[in-house]
Amino acid sequence: CLGGNGGSDDVIVPGTNSGFAPFEFTQGGELVGFDIDLAEEAISRAGYEVGDWTDIDFKSLIPSLNEDNIDLIAAGMTITDKRQQQIAFTDPYYESNQSVLVSSERDFSPESESDLSGAIVGAQSGTTGEGEVERLVEEGVLDAENVRQYDNYTLAAQDLENGNVDAIVVDVPVAQNFADSRAVEVAFIIETGESFGFGMRQDDDRIQDINDALAEIEEDGTYDDLVTEWFE
Numbered sequence: 001c002l003g004g005n006g007g008s009d010d011v012i013v014p015g016t017n018s019g020f021a022p023f024e025f026t027q028g029g030e031l032v033g034f035d036i037d038l039a040e041e042a043i044s045r046a047g048y049e050v051g052d053w054t055d056i057d058f059k060s061l062i063p064s065l066n067e068d069n070i071d072l073i074a075a076g077m078t079i080t081d082k083r084q085q086q087i088a089f090t091d092p093y094y095e096s097n098q099s100v101l102v103s104s105e106r107d108f109s110p111e112s113e114s115d116l117s118g119a120i121v122g123a124q125s126g127t128t129g130e131g132e133v134e135r136l137v138e139e140g141v142l143d144a145e146n147v148r149q150y151d152n153y154t155l156a157a158q159d160l161e162n163g164n165v166d167a168i169v170v171d172v173p174v175a176q177n178f179a180d181s182r183a184v185e186v187a188f189i190i191e192t193g194e195s196f197g198f199g200m201r202q203d204d205d206r207i208q209d210i211n212d213a214l215a216e217i218e219e220d221g222t223y224d225d226l227v228t229e230w231f232e
């Protein structure tokens with residue numbers, strides 16, 4: 001099979017969706033973060049060349065991978081059954097739950113899902129966080145017209161600060177990162193028990209090399225160093 005952009009098998013072109021710190025975000029115009037470092041380390045240890053990163057909407061990542069525009073998704077993407085019907089995932093590299101993030105400057109402090117009744121709630125389009133919001137609509141906790149979808153989580157967090165939404169549902173480590181830098185706080189956690197994996201095409205045999213590299217990165221302490229660098 002050909003690499004992304006019709007390139008060679010020796011190059012792995014990674015794709016992501018920034019605005020998801022500390023996994024992937026831009027700093028001085030540069031794409032940085034835990035996923036960026038981990039993916040680059042895994043690709044090069046597996047013996048491939050790291051192609052130029054593509055930064056696109058989260059919901060475009062899987063189509064882009066299957067259209068050969070990119071070869072690997074590194075985007076804090078949760079391994080789900082539905083996605084596994086479309087793409088393959090590497091071994092899991094990070095565990096996460098969802099959190100309900102609210103403004104710390106308003107007195108809306110929900111303690112459980114039922115407290116969200118009547119609230120305006122947002123999430124990024126195509127994410128598992130959006131899936132939780134949809135579940136709350138189905139369960140009758142939220143009204144469908146009170147749901148807001150965002151192309152990226154930075155815009156969602158801004159809307160939360162501005163009071164345009166009452167809460168957003170986002171992965172815990174990202175919520176904590178927003179809470180460190182903005183006037184927002186985690187109200188409560190939804191225990192979804194998600195595992196992140198890198199996505200690759202189902203017919204791309206290079207996934208085995210990436211898995212071997214990930215195992216090595218974990219065994220030799222490089223993984224822990226990256227965790228310390230980006231999460232502590």
Ligand code: ARG
Nearest residue numbers: 017020075076077078127128
């Ligand atoms: N873990 C969630 C999911 O897989 C959210 C990922 C969002 N990632 C991003 N880079 N914006 O749906």
